[in-house]
Amino acid sequence: xxxxxxxxxxxxxxxxxxxxxxxxxxxxxxxxxxxxxxxxxxxxxxxxxxxxxxxxxxxxxxxxxxxxxxxxxxxxxxxxxxxxxxxxxxxxxxxxxxxxxxxxxxxxxxxxxxxxxxxxxxxxxxxxxxxxxxxxxxxxxxxxxxxxxxxxxxxxxxxxxxxxxxxxxxxxxxxxxxxxxxxxxxxxxxxxxxxxxxxxxxxxxxxxxxxxxxxxxxxxxxxxxxxxxxxxxxxxxxxxxxxxxxxxxxxxxxxxxxxxxxxxxxxxxxxxxxxxxxxxxxxxxxxxxxxxxxxxxxxxxxxxxxxxxxxxxxxxxxxxxxxxxxxxxx
Amino acid sequence: xxxxxxxxxxxxxxxxxxxxxxxxxxxxxxxxxxxxxxxxxxxxxxxxxxxxxxxxxxxxxxxxxxxxxxxxxxxxxxxxxxxxxxxxxxxxxxxxxxxxxxxxxxxxxxxxxxxxxxxxxxxxxxxxxxxxxxxxxxxxxxxxxxxxxxxxxxxxxxxxxxxxxxxxxxxxxxxxxxxxxxxxxxxxxxxxxxxxxxxxxxxxxxxxxxxxxxxxxxxxxxxxxxxxxxxxxxxxxxxxxxxxxxxxxxxxxxxxxxxxxxxxxxxxxxxxxxxxxxxxxxxxxxxxxxxxxxxxxxxxxxxxxxxxxxxxxxxxxxxxxxxxxxxxxxxxxxxxxxxxxxxxxxxxxxxxxxxxxxxxxxxxxxxxxxxxxxxxxxxxxxxxxxxxxxxxxxxxxxxxxxxxxxxxxxxxxxxxxxxxxxxxxxxxxxxxxxxxxxxxxxxxxxxxxxxxxxxxxxxxxxxxxxxxxxxxxxxxxxxxxx
Numbered sequence: 144x145x146x147x148x149x150x151x152x153x154x155x156x157x158x159x160x161x162x163x164x165x166x167x168x169x170x171x172x173x174x175x176x177x178x179x180x181x182x183x184x185x186x187x188x189x190x191x192x193x194x195x196x197x198x199x200x201x202x203x204x205x206x207x208x209x210x211x212x213x214x215x216x217x218x219x220x221x222x223x224x225x226x227x228x229x230x231x232x233x234x235x236x237x238x239x240x241x242x243x244x245x246x247x248x249x250x251x252x253x254x255x256x257x258x259x260x261x262x263x264x265x266x267x268x269x270x271x272x273x274x275x276x277x278x279x280x281x282x283x284x285x286x287x288x289x290x291x292x293x294x295x296x297x298x299x300x301x302x303x304x305x306x307x308x309x310x311x312x313x314x315x316x317x318x319x320x321x322x323x324x325x326x327x328x329x330x331x332x333x334x335x336x337x338x339x340x341x342x343x344x345x346x347x348x349x350x351x352x353x354x355x356x357x358x359x360x361x362x363x364x365x366x367x368x369x370x371x372x373x374x375x376x377x378x379x380x381x382x383x384x385x386x387x388x389x390x391x392x393x394x395x396x397x398x399x400x401x402x403x404x405x406x407x408x409x410x411x412x413x414x415x416x417x418x419x420x421x422x423x424x425x426x427x428x429x430x431x432x433x434x435x436x437x438x439x440x441x442x443x444x445x446x447x448x449x450x451x452x453x454x455x456x457x458x459x460x461x462x463x464x465x466x467x468x469x470x471x472x473x
Numbered sequence: 474x475x476x477x478x479x480x481x482x483x484x485x486x487x488x489x490x491x492x493x494x495x496x497x498x499x500x501x502x503x504x505x506x507x508x509x510x511x512x513x514x515x516x517x518x519x520x521x522x523x524x525x526x527x528x529x530x531x532x533x534x535x536x537x538x539x540x541x542x543x544x545x546x547x548x549x550x551x552x553x554x555x556x557x558x559x560x561x562x563x564x565x566x567x568x569x570x571x572x573x574x575x576x577x578x579x580x581x582x583x584x585x586x587x588x589x590x591x592x593x594x595x596x597x598x599x600x601x602x603x604x605x606x607x608x609x610x611x612x613x614x615x616x617x618x619x620x621x622x623x624x625x626x627x628x629x630x631x632x633x634x635x636x637x638x639x640x641x642x643x644x645x646x647x648x649x650x651x652x653x654x655x656x657x658x659x660x661x662x663x664x665x666x667x668x669x670x671x672x673x674x675x676x677x678x679x680x681x682x683x684x685x686x687x688x689x690x691x692x693x694x695x696x697x698x699x700x701x702x703x704x705x706x707x708x709x710x711x712x713x714x715x716x717x718x719x720x721x722x723x724x725x726x727x728x729x730x731x732x733x734x735x736x737x738x739x740x741x742x743x744x745x746x747x748x749x750x751x752x753x754x755x756x757x758x759x760x761x762x763x764x765x766x767x768x769x770x771x772x773x774x775x776x777x778x779x780x781x782x783x784x785x786x787x788x789x790x791x792x793x794x795x796x797x798x799x800x801x802x803x804x805x806x807x808x809x810x811x812x813x814x815x816x817x818x819x820x821x822x823x824x825x826x827x828x829x830x831x832x833x834x835x836x837x838x839x840x841x842x843x844x845x846x847x848x849x850x851x852x853x854x855x856x857x858x859x860x861x862x863x864x865x866x867x868x869x870x871x872x873x874x875x876x877x878x879x880x881x882x883x884x885x886x887x888x889x890x891x892x893x894x895x896x897x898x899x900x901x902x903x904x905x906x907x908x909x910x911x912x913x914x915x916x917x918x919x920x921x922x923x924x925x926x927x928x929x930x931x932x933x934x935x936x937x938x939x940x941x942x943x944x945x946x947x948x949x950x951x952x953x954x955x
Contacts, residue, residue, distance in 0.1 A: 150487070150488070151509070152509065152511055153534075153951075154531050154532060154533050154534040154537070154636075154951050155486050155487060155533065155534040155535060155951050156531065156533070156534020156535070156537060156636040156637060157534065158534065159534040159535050159537075159635075159636055160534070160634075160635075160636060162578070162582075162618060162621065162622070163621070163622050163625045163635065164618075164622060165619075165622050165623075166619075167619070168614070168615045168616075168618045168619050169618050170609050170610070170614055170615060170618065171615055180609060182483075183483075184481065184483045184484075184488070185483065185484060185486070185582070185583070186483075186484070186582060186608060186609055187483055187484075187608055187609065188586055188587075188589070188590065188607070188608035188609075189483070190479075190481070190482060190483050190484070190935050190940060191479045191480055191481065191482065191934060191935035192934045192935060193935070194481055194483055195481065218509070218510075218511070221782065221784050224784075226784050227509065227510045227511070227782075227784075228488070228508060228509040228510070229508050230480075230481060230488065230508075231480025231481045231482060231488050231489060231490030231506065231508045232478055232479065232480030232481050232482075232490055233480070233481075263516075263527075263528060263531040264511050266516045266528065267515065267516035267517070267518065267519065267520065268512075268515055268516065268518075269516075270510075270511070270512025270515040270516065270782070271510060271511050271512055273511070305531065305637060306534060306634075306636055306637055361644075361862065361864045362642045362644065362645075362646075362647035362862045363645065363646065363647050363648070363649050363860070363861045363862035365649075387629070388629050388633065388634035388635075389622075389625045389626050389627075389628045389629030389630075389634055389635055390625075390626030390629040390630065391626065391629045391630055392628065392629025392630065392632065392633045392634045393633055393634065394633050394634065394639065395633070396629075396633050396648075397631075397632050397633015397634065397638055397639070397640045397647060397648050398633070398640055398646070398647030398648040398649070399633065399638075399639035399640060399647045400639070402527060402639075415521040415523060415524055416523070416524050416526075416527045417523055417524075417526075417639075460649035460860060460861055460862070461649055461651060461857055461858055462651075
């Protein structure tokens, strides 16, 4: 399977995250799965004219293109010209290249939230008029249009995440290469369901604090980050706390809030990222699928039932009270 | 005179295009274009100040922690707070880990594969270099990637993930390491040390860091077989290709200084132009005469600068601004940092041949050897039970400046807060310095100067010498324009 990878309106961080894939060497894994990198901007030998020849070959069909990976948002500005990113050496807007290549590819993959939905590049006044390959925020469309289907029949596969996880990329690419990814394996935002059907909340090490609404007040506190610190782990579609990042990490394990970076529009939450928006003391963003009245009732009950151990540890940066050791007395 | 247009320039971070005027087999003039604009400085305007911590790391996936560190410092300055000792140590560890991982990635994945190109077939070292450093397929990449991934476990432990952590806060770190985790951290550092000593250097890090002159480096080379280690391989190739005479840079070097300790900084700040000058960040201006931006009457200090794209501006050829120190072009990066920090071998290399492809690469590797032992010491100094983070309030009106050293050199953030929101946020990244276009006086930027004189072989469309020079700077194009 030939794989071409291009970068546009993003930071390159999804590639760097990908290079952090653990276990066997990434390159050996690709070879073993018969995934051949035609060209990747950070990794391949070919430069300049040699690289353009490969890209142009894929675009005109003379070189078979099985998987097109695009990292970074599509920059449409200024005024729809795409001149905020001309692919160097070519004089042509990157968006024209992506359009031409997508028309030839068997599969098109948006690597990361920028390529999928616009992401951080589309934040604020969206200076670059950035959008995703097949979404503009959460609205279907983007560069290729809502009806686009790649040669293999799938819409753009959105490996959303900011950055995305190396395993999400690898497991998606391998599934595509084996013909094992079908439309039903993608969710409403065309994310692979193997990770997007999970919640960041699953496996969160702060779960006991969450159960009792024992909350952190400031960075480095051990308590739950949902009530005060803006955490959206109970609503965010990803398996970060069961899969883990760079060995043993996740945002929650790093001591900071989940900002729901796999969702379209996460870059403009409508409130400061590290503060939980509330009405009458109730967080606006409730856990997925949880009725509001039950949340309020359970929160009130659990707060009144909070063990002193949990309450005190929540607002400290190290363990103040250990769980009681029960002795059988034999 | 003919004009060569070289791009896309790969194995650099982001997209890059270089135009070369070539005559008589040499580059006569170079024009460096950073071809992508996203507009982070515009995006940040009007945001809540603390939200900068979400946005700025996403300027760059390879300098993400450095961007966070600069923002945290600018915010801390505006808030009038200072991280406690644990917070300072954690920040040092994170920035050092990123710097080292970047140097390592540059060497193995970006820079060395050029010596495995078919054009070098016939050189005595070629069969070994091809087997070892070939892009993607070489044995070195197969070993270096897992070693790098294992080293980045330190990021998982200290920062939750990399890139794009929120663990670095104005008040310190959100991730309080406990006693057993300190041990895990230390073991991760020792594991990486083993790879560096056995594979990259073939010597103790302390012995590499102690190399104190060109003569000492020559003795080190002579005492080893050409394939004794990857550093030795590089030095052999560099000697054969005379890389010390390639990509001669200017005479001035800037470093903001790095890794604060109780007294000062492990690497001090300064400007070197043959002697050490005190660095006053007030002497920095950004010239936009040849960049696609609306222009003020005179170049502005970043604290007063603006970013207003103007795509049809006459005479402009890049999205990169042209920062100048005291009106002068300066080079930044590991070489500048080690020159300012008076590392004897790097100073001696500068005396011998100035900034060039060899000295830039050696400085990076020397820095790896110097910094990893320091990281081991910082890990030991973490004190569980003591605070990692202090709280603070952002005033409704405030200014802040964040000056840090990313892997690629001097990175500055300038923040102003009005009515509780970001009024202005200006960023000058390392490659903005190195890959700047010409200024109003027509003075070319650091890379543009370094490319002049590079040999261009008959029929070479993307001259290899030019590629070595460009990659010797380890450019980060996504930071450059942001």
